Amino acid sequence: MQADHLDGNALAGPLAEIFTADVSAAVSRCASCGLTGPVASLRVYDRAPGLVARCPGCEEVVLRLVRSPDAAWLDLRGAVSLRIPLSGTNPSAVLSDEGGRSGAER
Amino acid sequence: MTTFTRGFRGRRRGEDDRLPPGQYLTEDFPVLSAGPTPHVPLDRWEFTIDTEAGQVHRWTWQELTALPYEEPAVDIHCVTSWSKLGTSWRGVSLDVLFEDVETTADYALVHSYGGYTTNLPLDDLLDGKAWIAYRYEGEELAASHGGPARLLVPHLYFWKSAKWVRGIRLLTEDWPGFWETAGYHNYGDPWREQRYADD
Amino acid sequence: MTRWRAARLVKVRDENPTARTLVFDVPGWPGHLAGQHVDVKLTAEDGYSARRSYSLAGTEGVELTVQRVPDGEVSPYLTLDMEPGDELELRGPVGGWFVWRPDGPAPVLLVAGGAGIVPLMAMIRARRAAGADTPFRLVYAVRSPERLCYADELLRPDPGVSVTLAYTRRAPEGHPRPPGRLTAADLGPYGEADCYVCGPTGFVEAAAALLVGLGHDPARIRTERFGPTGD
Numbered sequence: 001m002q003a004d005h006l007d008g009n010a011l012a013g014p015l016a017e018i019f020t021a022d023v024s025a026a027v028s029r030c031a032s033c034g035l036t037g038p039v040a041s042l043r044v045y046d047r048a049p050g051l052v053a054r055c056p057g058c059e060e061v062v063l064r065l066v067r068s069p070d071a072a073w074l075d076l077r078g079a080v081s082l083r084i085p086l087s088g089t090n091p092s093a094v095l096s097d098e099g100g101r102s103g104a105e106r
Numbered sequence: 107m108t109t110f111t112r113g114f115r116g117r118r119r120g121e122d123d124r125l126p127p128g129q130y131l132t133e134d135f136p137v138l139s140a141g142p143t144p145h146v147p148l149d150r151w152e153f154t155i156d157t158e159a160g161q162v163h164r165w166t167w168q169e170l171t172a173l174p175y176e177e178p179a180v181d182i183h184c185v186t187s188w189s190k191l192g193t194s195w196r197g198v199s200l201d202v203l204f205e206d207v208e209t210t211a212d213y214a215l216v217h218s219y220g221g222y223t224t225n226l227p228l229d230d231l232l233d234g235k236a237w238i239a240y241r242y243e244g245e246e247l248a249a250s251h252g253g254p255a256r257l258l259v260p261h262l263y264f265w266k267s268a269k270w271v272r273g274i275r276l277l278t279e280d281w282p283g284f285w286e287t288a289g290y291h292n293y294g295d296p297w298r299e300q301r302y303a304d305d
Numbered sequence: 306m307t308r309w310r311a312a313r314l315v316k317v318r319d320e321n322p323t324a325r326t327l328v329f330d331v332p333g334w335p336g337h338l339a340g341q342h343v344d345v346k347l348t349a350e351d352g353y354s355a356r357r358s359y360s361l362a363g364t365e366g367v368e369l370t371v372q373r374v375p376d377g378e379v380s381p382y383l384t385l386d387m388e389p390g391d392e393l394e395l396r397g398p399v400g401g402w403f404v405w406r407p408d409g410p411a412p413v414l415l416v417a418g419g420a421g422i423v424p425l426m427a428m429i430r431a432r433r434a435a436g437a438d439t440p441f442r443l444v445y446a447v448r449s450p451e452r453l454c455y456a457d458e459l460l461r462p463d464p465g466v467s468v469t470l471a472y473t474r475r476a477p478e479g480h481p482r483p484p485g486r487l488t489a490a491d492l493g494p495y496g497e498a499d500c501y502v503c504g505p506t507g508f509v510e511a512a513a514a515l516l517v518g519l520g521h522d523p524a525r526i527r528t529e530r531f532g533p534t535g536d
Binding site for chain 1: 136137138139140141142143185186265285287288289290301302303304
Binding site: 004005006007008009010012013014016017022024025038039040041 | 307308342343344358396397399400401402403506527528529530531
């Protein structure tokens, strides 16, 4: 069965509730096999009590996110690191409610 | 402040006194999964109980399915808020499997093919409250629903009923499982609506 | 941080018998990039709520195109029952990976399966709105003619954009390509390109594998799956 997961793109909304930067565009390194790639390319299982993002190389859990009514639980044990692009014109700028995106992006 | 959407009802409906608080009835059987579906050949399948003293009790598929079984008809309650009433199963009561197990442990950590874990007090597995189930509604349990065999503990939220069950480790100290370490309640009684760690 | 905002439906437009475009008024909408999506939340009067993600179809404001999934929970409501004036909640825009920017110099290959056309249409529209001359090629796999979205807009000549329709079950009379699943021949040859693939999970797996087989760099293939049902 391979028709049971989404891409890491699906994490963008839930993570945007926590972070100002767009974590789905960040590059993560899998703690299990070392595969490095965008969070957007992880395999996300969303038909579950929470979101479970797995490495596309080894299928180990990289990230888990559970949202209760009054808290978010985030487990990043499976990621050695996240490289989050940050600059004046990076895509995360458009994700903040305050705007700040450059006009050239439209 | 919530905005209500006029005319939206959603698929899940129903009032029923068999429904715990905050639950909605469903007629279908949603497939929930935190990872890819493991496929375990029956000739390599096994179920184990490991005691705190290091003793291992082991059953092959043939041995498990040769044991006396029960056919519980139970209501199941998923923490994602659906409940399904009157589901029928066939499985071996944990009381049968624990007959020859010597233990003074208070806690059980259930583990599955594929790496999933969930924890519960040993008492919640005994006295007719839990089964290793391998048939559902008269048919082999589908892999998408946890086949070849899953734990069935219907008095707790359904994430405790581990799919693709592989074994139980008996522990003298509690060891939280997959969802229990990620914000979900350690015990998960639907009638007390113990969904999240803070509930 | 991104919060839920109330969104009021102002206009609907049927794209075909099973897909509808919904235009929402969202005060304070900050604008978005082509390819981004929103999460929507519908709450029933009894408090029951359901969430889904939908791609933004337009370049301005919040315009979503929703394919009705039989037995779906949310899409039948959005495509049949929701009327102008009704409200839902949405969060976004989100997703900074599956996006195209008009200043991107590389040629673009878009591969859509069914309702996966939506974010790719947003990219074509963004290209047109920006007056960009980046070469675009769209390969749009769709079950049958009555499942086509944006048919008039896609068949109208758009310099620099080539469109290939691949009908998978039934083609209109006279269509040069016999109906059938997407093949490597539908996708190639095309030089080095930024590839965007969107569709149901199985379609995306197959199309991405075809692209790799044609020599496209896996690092330049961006995918967006919308799950087994897409509801």
